[in-house]
Amino acid sequence: MFNGCFFLWANISVYVLSYLYIYDPSVNQDAIFYVDTALILLNTTGYQIGTHLLNVRKLNPKLILLLGGSISLCGIFASSYTHSLGSFICLYGVFSGIGCGIMYLVPLVCGWEYFPERRGLVTGIIVGSYGLGSFIFTQVATKIVNPFQELPTIEINKDLKYYDSDVAIRVPMMFRIVVCIWSFQVLLAVLFISKPSSSPV
Helix, strand or coil, rough: CCHHHHHHHHHHHHHHHHHHHHHHCCCCCHHHHHHHHHHHHHHHHHHHHHHHHHCCHHHHHHHHHHHHHHHHHHHHHHHHCHHHHHHHHHHHHHHHHHHHHHCCCCHHHHHHHHHHHHHHHHHHHEEEHHHHHHHHHHHHHHHHHCCCCCCCCEEEEECEEEHHHHHCCCCCHHHHHHHHHHHHEEEHHHHCCCCCCCCCC
């Protein structure tokens, strides 16, 4: 479910940009695509690293999840302290992207090895959980950052409005709270994931 939160950026981007706007009024909607591009490129890179560690280096899946989760969660947590777009892209986009990518395929591969005749079912359940995580944490993050469902009022251009500072200033707290929840989920995953005893790890 934490891995699915890779897709959370689409829903929280306007809140994050509203927060960065407090410190840098030049921040516009282009920033959405910069962060998104970093997430996608580094996520793809992480796929290669994670599968290499699992299938070629034969690393224990627990260690891979711990590595990927630590990179991602530390990057997201650190991004809650930044006030500039560049450092946010580096901390959130790069670290979250590569960390989630490292973890992404590990549960799938382990599940396939336990149920080689039901790979489609395993894939559906796991990918469905990714989607469920994104859906749940969209609600959680929004409730934290905008509990009174205020509307954006600062008009940047005809396509973009930012939230006032009373909403935007909650962004760091939002990241820190969800990181605590995600850390618990990652620790549970590390505890419970395994490969069949006949599989080399």
